[in-house]
Amino acid sequence: MSSDPQPNMSDISFADLQAKIRTMYFDKDAARGVDGTFMWFMEEVGELASALRGTDKENLAEEFADVIAWLVTIANVADVDLSQALIAKYGQGCPGCGRLECTCPVEEKP
């Protein structure tokens, strides 16, 4: 495991990732603004769609990471705390039926 530079890192929280992305990119992100950042995000969404149609699992994982990174970037520019947003909406279970295992009808939004 000596080749792994962060051997103890097995999970990452939304607050940690949002802080990390802020440190890495905030000056550029703020200068670009929400609209310009959203364009980068959409480009990555397109690459994710392409990867989902392919068979390269490593590339697929990278595209998920990129989409999330750009989404976090937009959240930084728009000053939204993602961990709080997620806990508020999904922390108690499905926002539709309130259960930990959703019982909403299939045709409805959860």
Next chain:
Amino acid sequence: MSSDPQPNMSDISFADLQAKIRTMYFDKDAARGVDGTFMWFMEEVGELASALRGTDKENLAEEFADVIAWLVTIANVADVDLSQALIAKYGQGCPGCGRLECTCPVEEKP
């Protein structure tokens, strides 16, 4: 604080959220498949774009939560571990320049 059913929850990890979304929705998600789930995701992306142009901060936070929830859902159906994907790509700093504070040229990705 007695009105808050999870008063100690101040952050959430990607592994926790992915497991929670799996418990809530996996049976429906697997039946819908990647393509159908991607359509729901894109609908939420549109709602996020709309919220970013508005002034309702609470709604904006909800739309971020929904986009993330649908992205996590796609990851569940496609069998991708998001925490591992993020740590692999962003755990050591910017994937472009390798620094914790990015020094890549502005016109370059990321």
